[in-house]
Structure formats: C-alpha cells, structure tokens
Amino acid sequence: ADPCHEEGGAPRVCVPGLVNAALGREVLASSTCRQPPAQACDSSDPRRAHPATLLTLAGGTTSPVCWRSDWLTRAPLNVTLTVPLGKTFELVFVSLRFCSAPPSSVALLKSQDHGRSWVPLGFFSSRCGLDYGRPPAPASGPAGPGPEALCFPEPQPQPNGGGLLAFSVQDSSPPGLDLDSSPVLQDWVTATDIRIVLTRPAVPRDAGDAEAAVPYAYSATELQVGGRCKCNGHAARCLLDPQGHLVCDCRHGTEGPDCGRCKPFYCDRPWQRATAREAHACLACSCNGHARRCRFNMELYRLSGRRSGGVCLNCRHNTAGRHCHYCREGFYRDPGRAPSDRRACRACDCHPVGAAGKTCNQTTGQCPCKDGVTGLTCNRCAPGFQQSRSPVAPCVKTP
C-alpha cells in the first residue's frame, strides 16, 4: 500500500513515523571528563571513558553507559549538550535520563537553522524567576493563543539516585491547537538542532558558598528527541541521499530536503503543506507533451479561480500557447491527429506566388489567396481564371 496515495491513485497526506531523531547522532558536550584520569574517568581507556556518544548510542549496551562532565568546582556551572539532527524534524518530545542527582535548572533550546540561532523551548527549575526570569508554568498550560517556552518544575530525583528530564511539545501548546491548521504550531515544533543547557547542579549553592570547592559532575544517558522527519505531509519516509544527508522521499510532485517546493514541471499551482483534508499535491503543467519546462503565474492562477497557473515554456513541435495547445504561426492543426501528437501541427506550405502571405488559418490550414487564386495552399487558379505571367497577379480572368 502506498501511504501517500489512495487506492484509486488520489494523493493523500503522508508523514514519516515517530523516531528518536537523536539516535546515533553526534552530541557536542561543552564538558566531558577526560584527563587527568581521576575518579574512574579516563578518556583514553574505553572501560573508564564517559564520552558524549554514550548519550545517543545506537544499539548495543556499553559499560560505562553514562556521559559525564568534568568536575565543576566554581561558576559558571553551565554545561551544554548540543545535538544536530541533520535535517528538520517536527518535535514531539525530548527526554534525558540523569545518572546522578538531576540538575536543579535546565534550559531546553532549539535551532531551525542548523545552529546559527537558538530559541528556548522550555525551562526546568525550582527557581524559575531567579534562574530564567520567568514565572512558573501555569497548571493549565500557556495562557496565550500560541505555544510558548514555559518554566516547568525541575527534574525530580528518583530512588535510584538519577532523574528524568521530560519535555513534551504538548505541554507548551494551548489545548485545541492543531498542527494541520496552525502555522505557529508548525513553526514551534520545527527544529534542526536541540540544545540542553544544564545550568545549575543539584548541590545547593548560594552566594556564600559559590566559591566553595564542592565538586560536582553532570552525568546522563539516553538523550531522546522524539519527532518526525519533517516532510510537510508529502513523504512517508526519510532516506539517506548519496552524500549521506537525511532527506525526505518526496511524493506529490514535490522535492527538496523537506518536500518544501514543487518539482520544476509541477508548478500549475503554488506549493502547499498537505493536510488531512487536502493533500495539496503539486500538479504538473498541462503542456500536451510539447514542453519540458513551465513557470507559475499568480495572475493567471487567480483568474482561473485558483485552479491553474502554469505556463508552458519553450513549446516544441511547432506548438505555441500557455498549454502548447495551438500551433505557432505558419502552422495549422492537423484534424486527424491528437493535440499531443508530435505532428499535430502541419506547416501551412502557402504557395510562394499564389498566396498573399505565409500564415494560414490555424484550424483549417487555408492560406490567404490572391485574387483569382484558390486551393488550401493557393496553388491553383479559380474557375474562370487562368495563369498569367505576372507573379503579382498570378491568375487573371479568362477572356
């Protein structure tokens, strides 16, 4: 079954499955315990190394299982974990399992431009105002009309000593907001990179003991970024291209890493994201098989009642017109052939002397004849006329 088309062939919205977009991706940690070997951490010894790769390891079990930062003894105590997802995804959740006491403050950010700029998705803190200058998240969710970065309670320590950071985009979106119909929500869930800033360790520190050398290290595993490869409703899966980049397997006449534009010949109407109601497939231009390229014209699209705006370019086989649907000057439509036939347009072949011009009627093929001349190509004298010696008046009345 084709998830992007009905059984009858009609296009329908299709989306890739929910995956852990961070799985196997390289995590950039601003701090990882390395040298000198201390406290069972030695980056040169696999049995005692705690690299950031352990956060997103694909398959298998390792020992150790947790990434660990360097010992942090003085401010700043920030440690940043950045995960480039490789392409745009539509986020559903982000989670991170801590192997030691979870931090008291964490900021979660996303980038939509491969790390050039960052915006917050949410905060987690026991001191939202102090740490992030925000009020705690209301229990009812965001008050505004759109999603917003709220400050949630800090990850709670669990009996085993660890803790779990869990963020769901649903928690920061007003109820009733629908991804299909809300461009704001579509923008909110779109991300190319995720960044987690571990801002404040669990160890209580206040101004008085900020310099106190109470060593602390962040330690975590299982960084998950739940989401769908973003294909705008025009692909059911993402694949690796020959260059090793993750790209959508675009359908519906679309192309691009996110199926974000119409293919070159599929520009009869503007690109749109597919919805459950309407697939908004890009339509091929109607050129009767005589052109390989076309362009979109908004004015024509509006005039057609938003049905068709494609204009064929470089009509071949002596055809012309927006859809290559009539013959170019000097040619006429052969009624015995289909409009898509390569020989649908025949040369007028007007007689060089008998015809008054080279352009014939595009439907009948009749050339314009001089006085007294007849025939489709004006190659004979009409009854009652005879050929003269003058090329200007080739037929004269019979005496």
Add this chain to the structure above:
Amino acid sequence: EVMPTLDMALFDWTDYEDLKPEA
C-alpha cells in the same frame, strides 16, 4: 473543374526579381 497547379516556369520575374522565391 480542377484547375492545374500554378506553373512557376511561366512567371516572368523581370520586374519582380526581389519577390522571386528561392529555388
């Protein structure tokens, strides 16, 4: 009545050299 096609050889191009079609 079907008239014969125009005979190009009968035309006198003396005064109309510029109109004469290429052979």
